[in-house]
Amino acid sequence: MAQSREGTYSFSLRGRNSFYREFFYQPFFAIFAKTVSAPGSILVGCFGDVAWIRVEGAGSHQNSERLRDFSRRRIREGTESFVVDLANCPTMDSTFMGTLTALALELKRRGGKGAGIEILNANERNRVSLTKLGLQNLMRIDEEGTSWPDERELVAQNLSRPLAPADLDRQERIEMVLEAHEALIKANAENRSRFQDVLEYLQRDLESNSA
Secondary structure, rough: OOEEOOOOOOOOOOOOOOHHHHHHHHHHHHHHHHOOOOOOOEEEEEEEOOEEEEEEEOOOOHHHHHHHHHHHHHOOOOOEEEEEEEEEOOOEOHHHHHHHHHHHHHHHHHHHOOOHHHHEEOOOHHHHHHHHHHHHHOOEOOOOOOHHHHHHHHHHHHHEEEOOOOOOOOOHHHHHHHHHHHHHHHHHHHHHHHHHHHHHHHHHHHHEEEE
């Protein structure tokens, strides 16, 4: 990976097909850019023993810490069932999907009855992204649109206040991205080859900052 005069970073993508360039690597570059687009919002609510998360806009490294922190709080309070509504989420990058994966792995480790994540209203692009990484084996993806019919309407009427962004410094954000990609590899060993160069760079960067 080389640094340009503008302060952004680039990977060699030899051997990577267009799917990975579009869905995974380009969003990762923005972590190191001086300017980035506005992040999507994360709206949340709890309905009975279910935590409901609705993503408004793109799911990316820019709002993954909100998803992570909310999920961790809910798990500490005993929540083991999560619904993620992607109706208004056009795309997800690998950090966001890795954050979902880390949550799913933790719920699986706890092994509670009914514990897990269900994905609602995923468009074709997001379904492809999830299945390419093998995450359909870890999360329930409602492809027919029949899950939670009553709750969907209730949520639409009551979720209105977005989670506030966390003020992460550069090192904290890199640690978050690293954890997300490690979760993707833990969930599916085939993901190692897809993200090995990302992991190596992040690990070197963290080591240099702590030296």
